[in-house]
Amino acid sequence: xxxxxxxxxxxxxxxxxxxxxxxxxxxxxxxxxxxxxxxxxxxxxxxxxxxxxxxxxxxxxxxxxxxxxxxxxxxxxxxxxxxxxxxxxxxxxxxxxxxxxxxxxxxxxxxxxxxxxxxxxxxxxxxxxxxxxxxxxxxxxxxxxxxxxxxxxxxxxxxx
Amino acid sequence: xxxxxxxxxxxxxxxxxxxxxxxxxxxxxxxxxxxxxxxxxxxxxxxxxxxxxxxxxxxxxxxxxxxxxxxxxxxxxxxxxxxxxxxxxxxxxxxxxxxxxxxxxxxxxxxxxxxxxxxxxxxxxxxxxxxxxxxxxxxxxxxxxxxxxxxxxxxxxxxxxxxxxxxxxxxxxxxxxxxxxxxxxxxxxxxxxxxxxxxxxxxxxxxxxxxxxxxxxxxxxxxxxxxxxxxxxxxxxxxxxxxxxxxxxxxxxxxxxxxxxxxxxxxxxxxxxxxxxxxxxxxxxx
Numbered sequence: 001x002x003x004x005x006x007x008x009x010x011x012x013x014x015x016x017x018x019x020x021x022x023x024x025x026x027x028x029x030x031x032x033x034x035x036x037x038x039x040x041x042x043x044x045x046x047x048x049x050x051x052x053x054x055x056x057x058x059x060x061x062x063x064x065x066x067x068x069x070x071x072x073x074x075x076x077x078x079x080x081x082x083x084x085x086x087x088x089x090x091x092x093x094x095x096x097x098x099x100x101x102x103x104x105x106x107x108x109x110x111x112x113x114x115x116x117x118x119x120x121x122x123x124x125x126x127x128x129x130x131x132x133x134x135x136x137x138x139x140x141x142x143x144x145x146x147x148x149x150x151x152x153x154x155x156x157x158x159x160x
Numbered sequence: 161x162x163x164x165x166x167x168x169x170x171x172x173x174x175x176x177x178x179x180x181x182x183x184x185x186x187x188x189x190x191x192x193x194x195x196x197x198x199x200x201x202x203x204x205x206x207x208x209x210x211x212x213x214x215x216x217x218x219x220x221x222x223x224x225x226x227x228x229x230x231x232x233x234x235x236x237x238x239x240x241x242x243x244x245x246x247x248x249x250x251x252x253x254x255x256x257x258x259x260x261x262x263x264x265x266x267x268x269x270x271x272x273x274x275x276x277x278x279x280x281x282x283x284x285x286x287x288x289x290x291x292x293x294x295x296x297x298x299x300x301x302x303x304x305x306x307x308x309x310x311x312x313x314x315x316x317x318x319x320x321x322x323x324x325x326x327x328x329x330x331x332x333x334x335x336x337x338x339x340x341x342x343x344x345x346x347x348x349x350x351x352x353x354x355x356x357x358x359x360x361x362x363x364x365x366x367x368x369x370x371x372x373x374x375x376x377x378x379x380x381x382x383x384x385x386x387x388x389x390x391x392x393x394x395x396x397x398x399x400x401x402x403x404x405x406x407x408x409x410x411x412x413x414x415x416x417x418x419x420x421x422x423x424x425x426x427x428x429x430x431x432x433x434x435x436x437x438x439x440x441x442x443x444x445x446x
Contacts, residue, residue: 014363059352059354061347061355070348070349071349072346073346073347073348073349073351073355074346074355075355075356076343076347076353076354076355076356078354078363078364079363079364080363080364081363101351101352102352141385142356142357142359142360145357145359145381145382145385146345146356146357148381149318149345150287150288150345150378150379150381150382151287151288151289151316151317151318151322151345151378151379
């Protein structure tokens, strides 16, 4: 894929919306276009987290392995969302596995490459951290709601 | 035409008088939710209701509960109530059989203001059994599909097996060009849909903020987060309507059981324009 095409694709992704040109170039230097068939394991719980993904199309399920039973699917991520922030946080290991439930196209970003650029350019690093923090905040909020088991509560109905 | 949820008074008899009706059919939607189809031909006059209204459903010798009407308002002769089995009364209803008689009084409460959505996009956000009071809205607007723009349903459930009206959701998507996005809190490997809370589905749609009307119904916490999400995306409060739930007893504003601040939900609600209840939503002990 041509660099210009990649720039256009990436600038359309909500995660990078409004990113200044200089920083966009920095990100593109760590990016590649990827496609996964349905059922592909794209990240593995416990393994080194050296990438993260900006999902363009498709859907990825996040799973946690449970001994003696089928893995628990706890969330899906889809178009316009990102998958993974473990590349930024030591010890850089995935806490979940990610499996595509639909054919998925994404931009893969090299975590180590981005980390190094964040270290060298604190302004860029802060920009990345702000964007990731927003994603993390939204996911935390969603997780808290999910933990409430809203629909299983006795008063969950609108008139019982 | 007013933008407020419209209070309607269609109960034609003594509002405290219960009338016997027979159960024509029982459909189990999932393990703990079922739909009763009631024969209303014994009613003195044709039974009419508006989307969003509810009946007091009576189990003789036991008591009654407020339950939304979930059927097509244009259908005559029968009505549906979709009921979540959560307590002794709803469990007693769950044990009823075809031909058994229960009591009904109603309909009560305000309606979803469908007229304000004319020529606009409609965004329906619901969770769990919250889809039941909104189903009459869908029946109504889909009869005049061309009078509306996009119709979007964002629906969240506990698990794939807990989802209501799956066949109809598919039919609405395929036959009426309705954008249906469904998510569950927990799914297994056979579930190819979304997993997560219903508010996460907003990531996948783009709303025309000036020409969208949102109808929201579900657990109150879900509705609060949904309102935040709708406002974050640019909808103003007067474009948002929601259905509130409190413990209703008399259904006509006498007893005060369903009081929420200055309003009685049974009488002025359950459907409210958001500005009417916004200040009350996050207030403790209401």
